[in-house]
Amino acid sequence: MHSAVFLIEFGAVVLALGLLGRFAARVRFSPIPLYLLAGLVFGHGGIVPLGGSEQFIEIGAEIGVVLLLLMLGLEYTAGDLVGHLRTHAPAGLVDFVLNALPGAAAALLLGWGPVAAVVLAGVTWVSSSGVIAKVLGDLGRIGNRETPAILSVLVLEDLAMAVYLPILTTLLAGAGWAAGGLTLAIALGAVGVVLVAAVRYGRHISRFISSDDPEKLLLVVLGLTLLVSGFAQELQVSAAVGAFLVGIALSGEVAENTHHLLMPLRDLFAAVFFVFFGLSTDPATIPPVLLPALVLALLTALTKIGTGYWAAKRAGIGERGRWRAGGALVARGEFSIVIAGLAVAAGVEPALGPLATAYVLLLVVFGPVAARFTEPAAMWLTGRRAQRRGAPSLPVAGAEPEPVPVPD
Template sequence: MEYLVLEVGTALLLVALASLLAGKLKLSIVPFLLILGMLVGPHAPVIGVFDFTFIQSQPVISFLGRIGVLFLLFYIGLEFSVSKLMKSGRSIVFGGSVYVALNFVIGLAYGFLVNFPLYETLIIAGMLSVSSTAIVAKVLVDLKRTGNSETELILGMILFDDLFLAVFLSIMSGLLLGGATSIGGVFLSVAISMGYMLIFFVIARKGPPLLNKILNITSNEIFIIVVFSLLLFISGLSEKLHVAEAIGALLFGLALSETEHSKRIEQLVIPFRDFFGAVFFFSFGLSIDPTTLGEAAWIAVGAVLLTIIGNIMAGMIAGRNAGLSYKASTNIGLTVMARGEFTIIVANLGLSAGLMPLLKPFSALYVLVLAIVGPLLAKESKPIYKGLNKVFKWHKDKETVSVEKGV
């Protein structure tokens, strides 16, 4: 394959330039990389030795993207821990449950409304239910809201959402990848997926002493080789057992989250997560034919509008239940609005199982719009709250006034 390294290098250089542009504009890199991927590809020109069609290098770029998914989920597993969930307050559990349930039900209703088959409808519901941890974290930091009264609840809801993602992907892996055709076979596939997941939860709770000894490696070089080799092996083994490889990565991260080496692993993983994660978004965009976006446009716009409504409602219910002001509750719904990496991972699961090709352009448009609109809505939360307050006539309590002054 002539000039393969040059093709891959060109792709990575474009990814770097798009990331720099996003950084200059202080926006998430996700929409930039998706658009970049869609702008190049098979329909792009070949200029001298620079081949922007990336036909020869597409399998390599796609594989690097798959590695990116593994690192993204592995990192989330490290961040999440069983003990954190057990220590979470009632407000976080309630808020997370409301957020997931409301968005999932809206997704189910919408999927049936647009006449999608059952499995496609379930995938749509899953896509509408998972926020972007990376974008939400960036919004909180960029808007200097890490000290706000609602921030702890937001982070708790995101943690709960991550747990839902793990359970959802495990169940859907059993349904879609298990190859079962009868009802009994479907239940068996789901049971295998859930059992596999339960094993890692047990390891996370009971296995840290043994894992601490195994990972007690002084050399960072050897340490990272051992961890990353296990990550790829377990992810591949998961796929062999008809559990999504991304879930295998998340569960492995979960198993290591309770060890004394978790922070060390996080520090080593972050550069790989960011690099390969960026390639993943570019690779996903590269696989999309822009001419097919039109057929998914109206479905994606409808899903965006429903997501905005559902998130504001969920944020208001969760915030008020936790005793927060109407303003803080509005902030919750607007902050968790963005969709990104996990929505695309859910869509990819459906596509890998041979579901409707329409899922690809739909997910691209849906993520693209909300990755841009979500942070903008969060930034403009004050005027949005004022507009809602005029409609619903919420009273201003002391907390509301203080929050407004601090935002």
Template sequence: MLSELPSLFVAGLILLGIFYLGFVSIKINFPSVILYILFGVLLADFLSHNEVLHFLSEVGIVLLFFILGLEFSLSRLGNIAKKVWSSGLLDLGLSMGVAMLISLGFGMSFFEAFLVGGVAYATSSSITAKLLDDKSRMANTETEFMLAILIFEDLIAPIVIAVLIGLQAGGGEFAATDLLFVLLKVVGLVGLAILLGKTIFKKFETLLGKIDDEDFKYALLVGIAITFGGLALLLGLSEVLGAFLAGMMLAEIGKINRVEHAVMPIRNLLLPTFFLSFGTSIELGSGLPMPLLLLALLIWSIIAKVLVGVIGGRWYGLSKRVSLRAGLSLCARGEFSVVIANVATGMTQILAGIYIVAAAFLGMILFDYAPKITNKIYGKPQPKKKNLHVPVAPDEKQ
């Protein structure tokens, strides 16, 4: 049993397994994220309660969103917020609202339908961000829109979780004051990040320039990311939201690549452990409960995200081609769905677990094929022709 082995030995085996799976993914040209999740599912009985793995995975996902936050200064985030709110509400209505109606149509109670709607709502921020990086699509036209949708979902998902926990604790009742309290915490955390970014961290670049010892620099930057992520957890919010806001605070400084280069190696080492831990958290159970509902949810979850891309992307100012590619790339479900599924019990939990695994697989496959599908529908993009005008001498015109 792995649980009886020394933690250090288990950690070494995990890292060796991650290396091997990463190597295999390159050889067979298959997303490494899927292999890491499968690795976790296979080892769920041995590692589901491993505290070392859980801690490393938390640090990995925090650093991923810390680095993402570095790309968004306050001014850029404000411009995105103005453009994405309508697309975000469309996403909430299609992905969560319609999924709730489908579940109610299959005879689920309101609480169960609300829970299933929550599971079907949020795109996996970690899987999507990792695939954007792996497929070298971070600089694509649609990436800003996709990240804006993910940020919107990261703000809404903790509220959904709070409502679900309140409904469960209250036997189906939830006070409006509880929802207001959650919203106040989100606003407070964002406000704190803005305040720190405009004051203390305004001169952070000067401080970094004075640090010659790289070890101290790592401790400082990773410490900031983890502390703000932990503060979000302390407030009952998402550590992903806290980590993103920590990166946003530092986005105001110049030469941001110095911060990225310092944190990137640590993130690259620890991030695969998150996907492995994600796999261990999924209990598939036995049998396939409500297969028709599962199939309906999977089909609609893909249609909903494609519509968010096609319609919301156009609202955001993207072309039809780019909007479709964005929608096809937003279909994977992941970490928030797992958190929400943990509120469920019995057959609903098994249904949610199977849905998450299937949606993650389908979403990653669609992400991989999104450019090809887009080219199939709209044709390959034609390179812009340069209008070369050759001057003609006056005497040659006659």
């Protein structure tokens, strides 16, 4: 009977996710807020609370985090990461100061303490690579001159997570200074070793794992990722970091084939992860934190726009491209939920989960809107100011006549 209940419940959840995903694709919108809302519906205090399948969904959510980070690592080579770090480090620093500090300050003002401040700093800091990539594609901006500046900020955020997550995991575990320092040293050492090994021996590693049989390649990569993630979790380094490092270590044809094979699995378990985060949030706890979430969302939307504008200006992009870059970076999503999920599991602050849910829902919805309308709105305001001063105004248009193709 229990297995029948499990199959019915889990089947209903997966079917609902599939229908929501199809609806989101039809309206050209990110499915993340719909998955979060589905979790609120199926969770405790929701309309149709689950019982028999919740434990399996929790395990699936952990696998979803691992696959999200593995696929993220597969997007980059170690050489790409090192090159971005050397070239675009100032943009990463500006991004951290403008977007992490408001989250930390908000947690302290709410009286949640330093650990919650570190958590909320991460939630407000990191943009959603998945949502932004989709928006850029939908708006036809993949080849725009400002797009490399946008991607450089996203890459630096992803690389920073390899350092941030071990720090966060150590703080959540409540380890002392000695144990925490040792854990952080292990994490940083692992990141350094993997980057060096991937730069020097990436071809040999990929050749060893490579297989012409998709089934064997999938089993080896997935098994290796789960194994490394498990050991990383045991060392309090974070399973997500372990998966990210495995992805970085793979390159070339192996990375491309693995990406193709794992994408459906990633999408399935990532959707389960978002649902589980919603399951762990009681809908009744969201209204009390809605106003702080709204204020924080508005503030960090502006700081992200400022980040993109500065990064694009530093790259020599024109005025319109700077505003487009800023608007594109507003969306938050998967990483913010991963960070908040770690804190919720550790029981840091009861209101942190609802606040993060409301915050991500607001910005994952507003992000595509900001990407589309930040530049026209900024040009309109510039034109109004110019008219008041009696100077000729710039024509307001939806796109800037800059060269579109970007050389590889």
